[in-house]
Amino acid sequence: ESWFIGREQELAVLTAAFDDALSGRGRLVMLAGEPGIGKTRTARKLASYAESVGAQVWWGWCYEEQGAPSFWPWVQPIRSYVQVTDPTSLGSQMGAGASDLSEIISEVREKLPDVEAASTLEPQQARFRLFDSISKFLKSVSQSRPLLFVLDDLQWADQPSLLLLEFLAGQLSDSKIMLIGTYRDIEVSSDHPLTKTLAQLAGGESYQRLELKGLEGDYIGQL
Secondary structure, eight states: OTTOOSOHHHHHHHHHHHHHHHTTOOEEEEEEESTTSSHHHHHHHHHHHHHHTTOEEEEEEOOSSTTOOTTHHHHHHHHHHHHHSOHHHHHHHHGGGHHHHTTTOTHHHHHOTTOOOOOOOOHHHHHHHHHHHHHHHHHHHHHHSOEEEEEEOGGGOOHHHHHHHHHHHTTOTTSSEEEEEEEEGGGOOTTSHHHHHHHHHTTOTTEEEEEOOOOOHHHHHHO
16 A cells, blocks of 8 residues: 555564464554554554464454443454354464353344353452453464454553553563554553553563654655
8 A cells, every 4th residue: 555654664563573473472562652643554554464474363443432341452352253253263362261251242142042151250250260261362363364353542442451461461471472562652640540550561571562753854755
């Protein structure tokens, strides 16, 4: 696409990270920059590459206004996958975690009506089990077809979604999954929930942060 100018270096970094994921070394890249700088467009360019090599691409968008359910950016693409996947395959991929996933995605129970209700646990235990079930499900899905999972506008993400991101970051190293998150860094203050998440992610071996800056003179001329 001729309009994609001045992001070749960043795209090369993202493509290399995705190639790592293809080979079974999962990656997490956070793509930062001011509004309108090209974060989503760059992620879409990577998505085109991922699809060209046979991977599946899932998109989750964070919602700016109040009222979205917990885990909203995760629920949207998983729900879409559930709706188009046959029950036998879905049951195999979710395994025992189907009951946990059905707590946040009602369509699971519609596809798998025999799923039992999740047992009652203390809130922290229940959250850990949900995160573990989601992690195992995503890994299972990616075994047959590598997965690029895009989380857009994470500056608006709810706290549970950020905690899930932190959990999954520690589970990626032996998977064929690449997570890419975009966020507006100018909207993330020191006391913003995403700041704590970024600090948690920073030490991970699978993690990388990439900042998109304004185009320089030569690129502006091309544009």
